[in-house]
Amino acid sequence: YVVVSNAVVSTNFYNAQGQLLQPVSPIRTAVPGLIPIAATKQTETDAATVKTRQLQALRDLLAQGLRAASNKVSLAGSFTSNTTQQVQIPQGVTSFDRKKSQALLTAMNLTAEKAAPEVIGLLLKTAAQFKTDDPAAVIKGDADATTRLFVTNHRAELDPQLVNIVRNAGVEPKLRESYSNVMLKGGGFLGSVLGAGPSVDIDAHVAQGLLNAIVVQLTEHEALVRRDVAARRTTALREAFKQ
Numbered sequence: 306y307v308v309v310s311n312a313v314v315s316t317n318f319y320n321a322q323g324q325l326l327q328p329v330s331p332i333r334t335a336v337p338g339l340i341p342i343a344a345t346k347q348t349e350t351d352a353a354t355v356k357t358r359q360l361q362a363l364r365d366l367l368a369q370g371l372r373a374a375s376n377k378v379s380l381a382g383s384f385t386s387n388t389t390q391q392v393q394i395p396q397g398v399t400s401f402d403r404k405k406s407q408a409l410l411t412a413m414n415l416t417a418e419k420a421a422p423e424v425i426g427l428l429l430k431t432a433a434q435f436k437t438d439d440p441a442a443v444i445k446g447d448a449d450a451t452t453r454l455f456v457t458n459h460r461a462e463l464d465p466q467l468v469n470i471v472r473n474a475g476v477e478p479k480l481r482e483s484y485s486n487v488m489l490k491g492g493g494f495l496g497s498v499l500g501a502g503p504s505v506d507i508d509a510h511v512a513q514g515l516l517n518a519i520v521v522q523l524t525e526h527e528a529l530v531r532r533d534v535a536a537r538r539t540t541a542l543r544e545a546f547k548q
Contacts, residue, residue: 359440362545363451366530367432367523369538370452371425374522378515379421384414390521392417392514395505400487412475412483413507417515420474424515427466431459444545448528456520467512480507 377383377390384391392413400406435455437443443450475481484507530536530546537543 356440358541359444359545360436362539362541363437363440363443364432364435365539365542366451366527367435367455368429369530369536369542370523370526371429371432371519373526374519375422375425377522378518379418379425381418383421384417384515384518385411390518392511394487395507395510398487398505402487405483405487409483409487412478412480413511413514415478416471416475416480416511417518419478420471420511420515421519423470423474424467424512424519427463427470428519431455431463435459448531449524450527452520452523452527455523463516464509464512467516468506468508471512471515472508475508475511480511 391410394400394406394409394413400409432455435458437454437458443454447453471480488504526536530542534543537546
């Protein structure tokens with residue numbers, strides 16, 4: 306049987322009599338039922354699909370990293386008992402009352418621990434909407450390219466929400482009260498003993514410390530995904546970082 310199409314194919318097939326089968330010339334006239342063979346080329350739709358998958362890979366990377374970070378910042382003692390992650394007293398604030406300083410340090414870090422789960426939830430929601438015009442460039446970028454771009458693009462919208470979360474979380478640990486006690490000014494001897502230095506927004510300070518800790522964990526996870534195939538837990542990640 307010979308199938309007639311609009312393609313010419315050179316063959317080395319022989320018939321039963323040992324005769325070489327010659328290629329069939331293309332049909333120039335329309336043949337009823339003939340299905341044309343379309344040229345294969347990448348269309349604009351193909352390019353858009355690739356870009357969408359790459360963007361999804363970046364979102365997956367952020368989501369994985371944030372879930373991993375949650376285990377490092379949300380547990381009891383993750384700030385109060387971890388000196389490398391601990392939120393420190395604001396720079397420039399000096400207190401000569403050790404008890405009040407320790408109370409403030411404890412209040413700040415208890416607040417960070419209490420605020421962490423809600424902050425992670427907020428960041429996960431934001432990461433799901435993460436966008437960039439050139440996801441391919443981010444994929445080929447530095448070890449922390451995704452994390453840096455995420456923080457840069459969303460910092461303005463995140464900051465007030467982070468401060469509000471910390472403010473609510475700080476009620477029970479008495480964050481503001483502890484800060485006020487350290488900064489309490491008095492006359493004579495008390496004025497020089499209880500506190501000195503510029504006034505700061507203590508809620509914003511704790512929010513920044515908490516965000517810094519999360520970003521450190523997110524950066525470490527991104528580097529892991531880039532170098533370790535086993536860390537790429539979604540199809541989009543495996544496709545985007547397979548090179």
